[in-house]
Amino acid sequence: METVMATLVNAINRQGDFIRDQNQRLAAQHKRLVAVEESRVARLSRSSRPRKSTTPGRSRSITRSRSPRPRRRNERPPIPRRHETSPRNS
16 A cells, blocks of 8 residues: 555656646746747837838728729720721612
8 A cells, every 4th residue: 555655656746847847848938938029029119110000901902903903894895896988788
């Protein structure tokens, strides 16, 4: 019975060590992520390039399109007909 208890205690201790190590790795990763985020924010705030104001997506797509919209089949101009100079019934 004592060996079973000792085995369980050892397993619990190993599990606790594993969780502690994992927690330390996650804390270090979090610190790195915070540092990256702060450096990006600082770089953007130092940027000398003026930023454009945000425009709604619809108006942005309208101003971006420089080419005329394609015509539909029923919007084609009529085909020019040849004008005959001589009368038909002659």
